[in-house]
Amino acid sequence: xxxxxxxxxxxxxxxxxxxxxxxxxxxxxxxxxxxxxxxxxxxxxxxxxxxxxxxxxxxxxxxxxxxxxxxxxxxxxxxxxxxxxxxxxxxxxxxxxxxxxxxxxxxxxxxxxxxxxxxxxxxxxxxxxxxxxxxxxxxxxxxxxxxxxxxxxxxxxxxxxxxxxxxxxxxxxxxxxxxxxxxxxxxxxxxxxxxxxxxxxxxxxxxxxxxxxxxxxxxxxxxxxxxxxxxxxxxxxxxxxxxxxxxxxxxxxxxxxxxxxxxxxxxxxxxxxxxxxxxxxxxxxxxxxxxxxxxxxxxxxxxxxxxxxxxxxxxxxxxxxxxxxxxxxxxxxxxxxxxxxxxxxxx
Amino acid sequence: xxxxxxxxxxxxxxxxxxxxxxxxxxxxxxxxxxxxxxxxxxxxxxxxxxxxxxxxxxxxxxxxxxxxxxxxxxxxxxxxxxxxxxxxxxxxxxxxxxxxxxxxxxxxxxxxxxxxxxxxxxxxxxxxxxxxxxxxxxxxxxxxxxxxxxxxxxxxxxxxxxxxxxxxxxxxxxxxxxxxxxxxxxxxxxxxxxxxxxxxxxxxxxxxxxxxxxxxxxxxxxxxxxxxxxxxxxxxxxxxxxxxxxxxxxxxxxxxxxxxxxxxxxxxxxxxxxxxxxxxxxxxxxxxxxxxxxxxxxxxxxxxxxxxxxxxxxxxxxxxxx
Numbered sequence: 001x002x003x004x005x006x007x008x009x010x011x012x013x014x015x016x017x018x019x020x021x022x023x024x025x026x027x028x029x030x031x032x033x034x035x036x037x038x039x040x041x042x043x044x045x046x047x048x049x050x051x052x053x054x055x056x057x058x059x060x061x062x063x064x065x066x067x068x069x070x071x072x073x074x075x076x077x078x079x080x081x082x083x084x085x086x087x088x089x090x091x092x093x094x095x096x097x098x099x100x101x102x103x104x105x106x107x108x109x110x111x112x113x114x115x116x117x118x119x120x121x122x123x124x125x126x127x128x129x130x131x132x133x134x135x136x137x138x139x140x141x142x143x144x145x146x147x148x149x150x151x152x153x154x155x156x157x158x159x160x161x162x163x164x165x166x167x168x169x170x171x172x173x174x175x176x177x178x179x180x181x182x183x184x185x186x187x188x189x190x191x192x193x194x195x196x197x198x199x200x201x202x203x204x205x206x207x208x209x210x211x212x213x214x215x216x217x218x219x220x221x222x223x224x225x226x227x228x229x230x231x232x233x234x235x236x237x238x239x240x241x242x243x244x245x246x247x248x249x250x251x252x253x254x255x256x257x258x259x260x261x262x263x264x265x266x267x268x269x270x271x272x273x274x275x276x277x278x279x280x281x282x283x284x285x286x287x288x289x290x291x292x293x294x295x296x297x298x299x300x301x302x303x304x305x306x307x308x309x310x311x312x313x314x315x316x317x318x319x320x321x322x323x324x325x326x327x328x329x330x331x332x333x334x335x336x337x338x339x340x341x342x343x344x345x346x347x
Numbered sequence: 348x349x350x351x352x353x354x355x356x357x358x359x360x361x362x363x364x365x366x367x368x369x370x371x372x373x374x375x376x377x378x379x380x381x382x383x384x385x386x387x388x389x390x391x392x393x394x395x396x397x398x399x400x401x402x403x404x405x406x407x408x409x410x411x412x413x414x415x416x417x418x419x420x421x422x423x424x425x426x427x428x429x430x431x432x433x434x435x436x437x438x439x440x441x442x443x444x445x446x447x448x449x450x451x452x453x454x455x456x457x458x459x460x461x462x463x464x465x466x467x468x469x470x471x472x473x474x475x476x477x478x479x480x481x482x483x484x485x486x487x488x489x490x491x492x493x494x495x496x497x498x499x500x501x502x503x504x505x506x507x508x509x510x511x512x513x514x515x516x517x518x519x520x521x522x523x524x525x526x527x528x529x530x531x532x533x534x535x536x537x538x539x540x541x542x543x544x545x546x547x548x549x550x551x552x553x554x555x556x557x558x559x560x561x562x563x564x565x566x567x568x569x570x571x572x573x574x575x576x577x578x579x580x581x582x583x584x585x586x587x588x589x590x591x592x593x594x595x596x597x598x599x600x601x602x603x604x605x606x607x608x609x610x611x612x613x614x615x616x617x618x619x620x621x622x623x624x625x626x627x628x629x630x631x632x633x634x635x636x637x638x639x640x641x642x643x644x645x646x647x648x649x650x651x652x653x654x655x656x657x658x659x660x661x662x663x664x665x666x667x668x669x
Contacts, residue, residue: 164627
């Protein structure tokens with residue numbers, strides 16, 4: 001009996017203290033691609049300030065849906081919301097939704113061709129391969145880009161993502177920009193109607209397909225390729241230079257795009273200007289309300305966003321994301337400063 | 348007048364309650380009835396919810412959803428024919444392969460095997476049913492698919508290449524891999540239920556047959572005839588598993604909405620499409636089309652189940668009249 005009272009008292013004390021700690025909790029949901037760095041951020045930030053973030057990596061589609069319905073405090077997406085979606089969110093929530101870029105990722109073209117290290121590709125050739133127009137590795141177009149490589153008379157097997165993903169969005173966005181044929185026939189999206197190839201689920205699925213089949217070509221996140229030491233191609237950028245995907249070349253792409261970036265930061269940085277820019281890269285965004293109803297939450301979120309733009313960026317490379325360049329951070333901070341709580345500015 | 352009537356009704360009800368053996372039985376009966384009805388309601392609710400969720404795409408595409416073969420999320424054109432085709436063909440072929448095998452296993456376990464062999468074997472078969480499908484998928488990617496690519500497909504196209512079913516590039520990933528993996532996954536379900544059904548046939552049947560001079564095999568045939576409806580039920584359960592299987596299939600099928608006679612070509616199934624594309628479906632129409640796909644899967648499952656019930660029913664009626 002005594003033991004039971006002790007336990008119940010303990011339990012009560014515990015629950016009270018946990019209630020006190022969990023006073024402020026911000027809920028978010030969305031993209032899976034930045035999930036790793038977000039959980040690192042939220043963890044670090046909780047240790048520093050005690051404010052708890054609860055992030056569910058349910059996919060960009062879910063993130064956009066939930067911020068539109070107002071069931072979360074913030075969302076996250078790999079592909080920006082379009083005008084129609086923004087208008088819908090505004091009519092439902094009575095306030096604008098802001099896009100805040102957090103980190104960057106890149107998509108690399110991986111391939112399996114023994115003895116062909118350092119393959120060079122350009123946009124037109126890549127899109128012809130994925131359109132099924134170039135069928136053999138020793139095609140004249142590939143040969144022209146790789147005069148030094150000994151390319152075999154082998155069929156090309158195309159591998160792509162079968163699940164909807166931000167990676168596919170960035171990749172198809174690039175192909176749409178560099179190839180008219182791709183734009184009219186396939187277009188940009190998190191899932192598209194692929195003209196050829198096999199679908200693998202997730203980065204690991206595509207990497208598995210490419211690893212198993214000689215003569216295959218696919219695309220995966222840079223982070224995944226680096227971690228798993230997968231061979232990937234150098235891409236020719238807008239300035240005409242072949243660039244290897246690295247965190248530096250990805251950040252360079254954002255820098256190249258920063259000059260004519262729209263104020264709402266909904267921008268694609270594929271095929272960016274700049275001689276060191278890697279052409280297939282993109283932002284991932286947090287979605288926040290411009291005017292929040294809960295003052296405490298608004299304060300916490302704004303503080304966190306400022307932290308993410310500053311100290312947060314230093315965690316990026318160790319987790320295989322590319323940090324935002326200074327110019328973009330400045331633009332983000334400008335937008336973060338416009339967030340209000342019930343119409344009042346946040347200090 | 349009304350009052351007295353209601354009182355008498357109440358009295359009657361109470362009397363009925365207490366006149367039945369005890370109140371516990373009454374509660375138990377009503378409770379189980381509630382459970383049974385709630386299953387029915389759940390099915391209705393699910394159907395309704397899916398219909399509501401897919402209204403947008405039903406209004407836009409109507410029946411063309413079922414016959415159109417372009418699935419293009421960018422242009423927002425949704426036609427599910429190749430996906431429906433892939434689902435039904437992969438499940439059906441898997442059943443064709445696994446049904447004779449499973450019934451063979453069941454007959455061996457129930458009729459032939461000595462007890463010391465039956466126990467461990469049954470255990471192993473049931474264990475096969477308990478393996479998570481993602482494990483089957485991984486095994487498929489690393490063992491089955493390379494084997495198919497390097498040995499099975501070259502052999503088939505060499506020997507049977509004149510048939511349209513065995514043509515094309517040997518990727519390994521494709522309909523054939525999905526069919527094989529599904530048949531392995533379905534086998535333990537059909538065989539373990541069929542074994543139970545065979546065992547539940549009264550012993551007197553076998554004894555009677557043997558007494559009349561039947562051989563072991565002839566008596567087994569008689570037992571099989573008795574167990575027919577149960578085996579059909581097991582088959583339907585297996586089909587249900589195959590048609591709804593998501594993970595293992597999507598890992599090996601190649602994931603492309605394509606109608607092709609060749610088993611070597613990639614294909615796609617409804618459950619895989621939904622699992623793959625649901626999370627990143629950003630537009631309303633896209634989401635609605637995916638839910639409509641779920642509705643189609645739901646309806647197909649119901650139709651197949653109803654068809655199987657009908658078959659069992661008509662067969663058991665025939666048996667009674669004989």
